[in-house]
Amino acid sequence: MSLQAILFDAYGTLFDVYAISAEAERQFPGQGTTLANLWRDKQIEYTRLRTLSGTYQPFDQVTRDALQFACSKLGLTLDQSVQERLMAQYNQLTPFPENLSVLHELKREGMALAILSNGNPDMLDPVVKAAGMEGVFTHVISAHRVKKFKTAPEVYQLGLDLLGVAVYNSLFVSSNGWDICGAAWFGYRTFWVNRAAAPREVLGVSPDGEGRSLHDLLQFVRQREEH
Amino acid sequence: MSLQAILFDAYGTLFDVYAISAEAERQFPGQGTTLANLWRDKQIEYTRLRTLSGTYQPFDQVTRDALQFACSKLGLTLDQSVQERLMAQYNQLTPFPENLSVLHELKREGMALAILSNGNPDMLDPVVKAAGMEGVFTHVISAHRVKKFKTAPEVYQLGLDLLGVAVYNSLFVSSNGWDICGAAWFGYRTFWVNRAAAPREVLGVSPDGEGRSLHDLLQFVRQREEH
Numbered sequence: 001m002s003l004q005a006i007l008f009d010a011y012g013t014l015f016d017v018y019a020i021s022a023e024a025e026r027q028f029p030g031q032g033t034t035l036a037n038l039w040r041d042k043q044i045e046y047t048r049l050r051t052l053s054g055t056y057q058p059f060d061q062v063t064r065d066a067l068q069f070a071c072s073k074l075g076l077t078l079d080q081s082v083q084e085r086l087m088a089q090y091n092q093l094t095p096f097p098e099n100l101s102v103l104h105e106l107k108r109e110g111m112a113l114a115i116l117s118n119g120n121p122d123m124l125d126p127v128v129k130a131a132g133m134e135g136v137f138t139h140v141i142s143a144h145r146v147k148k149f150k151t152a153p154e155v156y157q158l159g160l161d162l163l164g165v166a167v168y169n170s171l172f173v174s175s176n177g178w179d180i181c182g183a184a185w186f187g188y189r190t191f192w193v194n195r196a197a198a199p200r201e202v203l204g205v206s207p208d209g210e211g212r213s214l215h216d217l218l219q220f221v222r223q224r225e226e227h
Numbered sequence: 228m229s230l231q232a233i234l235f236d237a238y239g240t241l242f243d244v245y246a247i248s249a250e251a252e253r254q255f256p257g258q259g260t261t262l263a264n265l266w267r268d269k270q271i272e273y274t275r276l277r278t279l280s281g282t283y284q285p286f287d288q289v290t291r292d293a294l295q296f297a298c299s300k301l302g303l304t305l306d307q308s309v310q311e312r313l314m315a316q317y318n319q320l321t322p323f324p325e326n327l328s329v330l331h332e333l334k335r336e337g338m339a340l341a342i343l344s345n346g347n348p349d350m351l352d353p354v355v356k357a358a359g360m361e362g363v364f365t366h367v368i369s370a371h372r373v374k375k376f377k378t379a380p381e382v383y384q385l386g387l388d389l390l391g392v393a394v395y396n397s398l399f400v401s402s403n404g405w406d407i408c409g410a411a412w413f414g415y416r417t418f419w420v421n422r423a424a425a426p427r428e429v430l431g432v433s434p435d436g437e438g439r440s441l442h443d444l445l446q447f448v449r450q451r452e453e454h
Contacts, residue, residue, distance in 0.1 A: 072426035199299035
């Protein structure tokens with residue numbers, strides 16, 4: 001293949017979501033990790049239920065709803081100021097340490113780079129800006145355009161439509177195993193940034209490449225180009 | 228409303244899935260509950276991913292895949308005989324203790340009763356038979372007919388099409404909060420058998436009735452009929 005474009009998932013792939021559990025721990029000592037995990041699971045669950053049932057709400061609303069459920073489930077009182085403080089973390093997530101340098105390297109290799117995320121623009125724009133990544137991406141693409149969340153094919157299609165590239169010239173990169181499966185089912189080449197060393201999903205598809213950080217992605221891309 | 232038909236979810240609603248974690252505990256002492264919970268979560272996740280991406284596989288296959296993932300994740304070795312033993316539990320689940328008598332009462336009230344489940348017929352038929360429920364239901368309806376899983380609207384539509392009832396004359400009953408939301412979004416009246424005393428999902432819809440067992444459902448139906 002001749003690789004022309006690389007599309008990145010945002011949360012957990014480019015941006016480290018650790019700050020969220022750290023803030024959760026500050027607000028609810030001893031329960032931060034439990035709350036953050038349940039919140040994240042519920043957030044993803046709600047994106048899927050709303051997409052399946054055709055009842056889309058923007059990702060920030062879904063994220064608030066998931067936070068409320070997670071607190072109810074754990075018996076934690078969530079007042080308005082705590083909710084705002086936790087939600088505000090999403091606007092100032094830091095990129096993983098290797099990301100900016102690798103992204104610049106990939107650009108020098110001639111790749112078009114884009115974000116393809118479930119986040120709505122109101123969530124994505126501040127975090128891209130805060131991370132100093134504004135000039136890096138040709139497109140910051142939100143699932144909000146089609147009012148469905150990944151893994152709906154319409155979301156993955158957005159990447160091709162907006163970048164104007166063919167699927168076989170495109171690589172999709174995510175830290176989420178399920179996102180990799182969705183993209184592979186859709187037809188993308190895929191690279192799984194398996195930061196958590198998780199087992200592969202048993203869904204009948206495999207990533208084309210796998211590594212632990214964006215350094216491994218850079219190596220994968222360079223090896224592909226040599227052939 | 229004039230209630231004419233009641234549709235039931237199967238696993239966890241009519242049939243007690245406790246036997247699965249009990250068998251998991253026999254196979255993997257000390258990890259039975261963890262395995263059973265992870266297995267169940269993954270099973271549901273895979274139904275959603277496959278429905279979103281249009282890569283349907285029957286529920287028994289999805290269930291096997293989820294079991295393999297769950298064992299990998301927990302570092303448990305799953306040999307073929309253990310896999311078969313765990314899967315076999317699905318064919319011999321017992322109904323919750325109150326179920327048969329309540330179902331018979333509801334029939335005497337003139338209700339048409341049906342199952343509407345993600346399970347494929349090869350999974351549903353044996354468990355309905357083993358539970359002595361063969362004569363109770365006019366229809367045992369599987370999502371397999373439309374090759375999508377709940378909460379896809381096509382699955383909920385099946386219930387109306389096959390029973391020949393209007394949605395406003397129908398009640399959907401499930402122990403799963405998300406299933407209740409999917410059915411309510413679709414348009415059903417809903418009754419949540421909240422056996423686990425879970426908090427409500429934060430999805431903008433509420434069940435019409437809620438209780439802890441099918442006894443509470445019977446009371447709900449009788450109260451509605453009096454009005």
